[in-house]
């Protein structure tokens with residue numbers, strides 16, 4: 532039977548956990564998307580910080596095509612060349628000595644939290660299991676990661692939660708001190724909180740947390756799933772702070788749109804692991820890693836990384852121009868091309884309205900919670916596309932303000 536592939540079909544056949552826009556994208560090129568009717572949109576959402584090189588980058592297509600004719604999948608019973616090459620690139624350009632590949636941010640974090648507990652209980656004592664995390668943080672949707680995440684609405688309703696996880700306010704070193712003890716195995720944080728509203732860690736806070744972790748033999752885990760891979764202007768955000776984690780997770784832009792994630796760590800921490808302790812069927816598959824290698828080489832180039840602050844400045848200038856007219860934004864947040872615009876109190880809880888009206892004016896944006904608008908465009912978006920997209924967005928703002 533032939534079905535009409537329409538937005539209405541979504542409401543019938545897909546588990547109702549999302550509320551997608553009314554149009555269905557069918558094609559993308561760079562920072563533009565076309566829907567089923569050929570209508571063109573400018574994409575400032577970038578697949579939630581995934582499409583760091585826009586849509587259908589010719590070099591990623593080539594890497595995918597070439598690998599697709601060689602080898603797609605062998606499982607981890609065998610290793611493969613693209614996985615080894617990508618692991619080596621990650622190690623050569625970070626603090627890490629070891630890499631574990633998975634398929635999503637949540638899986639990389641799941642591996643990170645399991646590793647932290649395994650390390651602490653093997654190396655120190657069986658009760659060293661406490662994980663310190665932060666309100667508003669987001670680490671994925673598996674039950675462990677959603678429980679470590681600092682937004683109870685995502686972990687409530689599924690029965691008993693994993694124990695020994697505490698949450699404290701972000702950027703509050705005294706709050707961390709108050710709960711840190713010899714039973715703590717890890718502190719986990721996003722250097723820039725992506726889903727939680729784009730708050731950036733202060734340098735004093737990151738340095739202070741590092742010192743506390745050292746004092747109590749706890750591991751420091753940075754979740755750079757959203758803020759990593761060039762997004763904030765350096766390969767990883769921690770490199771701007773000069774605070775070295777023990778474990779770092781990466782996903783989203785790592786595959787430029789192809790699902791892949793990685794957990795990076797040191798020889799010291801990984802020394803407790805042995806065959807069979809953790810694993811995944813698809814993690815590190817040749818297709819994902821071949822695309823990942825190409826995405827890595829493009830993103831980790833002076834050309835791309837040095838263009839990020841320039842692009843941010845254009846975005847912020849346009850937001851300020853809009854604000855001069857409509858007074859909707861209270862503050863600009865985030866780093867690089869992880870841009871947040873906090874709404875004025877009278878527009879609180881209206882972030883989704885801005886999103887929805889933006890699509891009417893053919894520009895795709897995101898929210899981060901109900902009070903912050905978020906822009907996570909391609910890292911190589913052109914100035915013309917930023918200008919044009921922001922002009923469209925200005926019309927959307929005018930409509931929401933006058934509604």
Ligand code: PLP
Pocket residue numbers: 579634635636637638640669670671672721725726754755756757758782783
């Ligand atoms: N960690 C952070 C910081 C994220 O922003 C996200 C997703 O938005 C995740 C983890 C989860 O990643 P995934 O949805 O790929 O499981």
